[in-house]
Amino acid sequence: MTEAAYTPPKVWTWDKDSGGRFAAINRPIAGATHDKALPKGKHPMQLHSVATPNGVKVTVMLEELLAKGISDAEYDAYLVNIMEGEQFGSGFVDINPNSKIPALMDTSTNPPTRVFESGAILLYLAEKFNAFLPSDPAKKPECMSWLFWQMGSAPMLGGGFGHFYAYAPEKFEYAIDRYAMEVKRQLDVLDKHLADKEYICGDEYTIADIAIWSWYGAMVLGKLYEAAEFLDVASYKNLLRWAQQIDARDAVKRGKMVNRTWGAPEGQLHQRNDASDFENKTQDKLG
Numbered sequence: 001m002t003e004a005a006y007t008p009p010k011v012w013t014w015d016k017d018s019g020g021r022f023a024a025i026n027r028p029i030a031g032a033t034h035d036k037a038l039p040k041g042k043h044p045m046q047l048h049s050v051a052t053p054n055g056v057k058v059t060v061m062l063e064e065l066l067a068k069g070i071s072d073a074e075y076d077a078y079l080v081n082i083m084e085g086e087q088f089g090s091g092f093v094d095i096n097p098n099s100k101i102p103a104l105m106d107t108s109t110n111p112p113t114r115v116f117e118s119g120a121i122l123l124y125l126a127e128k129f130n131a132f133l134p135s136d137p138a139k140k141p142e143c144m145s146w147l148f149w150q151m152g153s154a155p156m157l158g159g160g161f162g163h164f165y166a167y168a169p170e171k172f173e174y175a176i177d178r179y180a181m182e183v184k185r186q187l188d189v190l191d192k193h194l195a196d197k198e199y200i201c202g203d204e205y206t207i208a209d210i211a212i213w214s215w216y217g218a219m220v221l222g223k224l225y226e227a228a229e230f231l232d233v234a235s236y237k238n239l240l241r242w243a244q245q246i247d248a249r250d251a252v253k254r255g256k257m258v259n260r261t262w263g264a265p266e267g268q269l270h271q272r273n274d275a276s277d278f279e280n281k282t283q284d285k286l287g
């Protein structure tokens with residue numbers, strides 16, 4: 001395929017019509033566009049998010065903490081409609097000046113603690129509750145390395161491959177090939193790493209698993225960008241085994257429902273204020 005040559009202008013200017021599906025919410029400036037206070041619930045953790053891979057990381061983590069009996073991890077999760085620009089409301093920008101989900105307020109501290117960036121939230125919760133983070137000083141760096149690997153690698157999968165393969169208004173061979181090559185390299189990294197390990201960091205389930213599964217697990221399970229066949233994910237046997245193992249965890253099943261507004265109705269829980277919300281969802285389905 002021959003693509004039209006593009007000569008960058010001397011000074012780039014913002015074309016508000018560019019950006020494909022997300023043109024209405026992408027902009028080159030920061031800050032609030034409107035005043036809007038955030039809702040507040042009764043639990044220590046106040047999460048404002050949507051069930052994209054980065055959002056799922058945090059809801060899975062919170063559900064895993066609760067499954068361990070850590071009641072102080074109880075949380076309210078409020079949906080942020082990013083397609084309507086709610087991440088640019090003044091209340092949300094106060095929590096995350098970068099206007100990206102997820103954003104967390106820990107109201108158990110005085111003053112309340114804000115945490116943004118999904119990896120930072122995972123690490124904050126793991127250290128706060130002493131869970132899903134190796135305590136052995138010889139093993140913790142391995143976990144941290146893989147956590148930061150995911151944070152650094154996901155833009156290639158999401159902002160690069162995901163955008164040009166699934167969301168861009170036009171398909172360009174060079175862009176798709178470039179990012180597909182890098183995504184497959186990353187899948188191969190994980191597949192080879194998991195050849196002799198149950199989890200990312202060995203025999204212990206950690207925040208590294210939660211972070212990586214939310215992106216790459218979803219990819220190989222066919223739940224991201226509808227690109228599983230294109231990327232031949234079935235060839236990554238070790239990665240697929242790991243992804244299926246984590247997908248079967250009860251806390252993961254609950255976590256990936258929270259703040260989800262698409263897919264099968266029984267898999268959606270737009271707002272979560274109590275553990276009973278999952279039970280009520282099941283009752284609604286049976287009813």
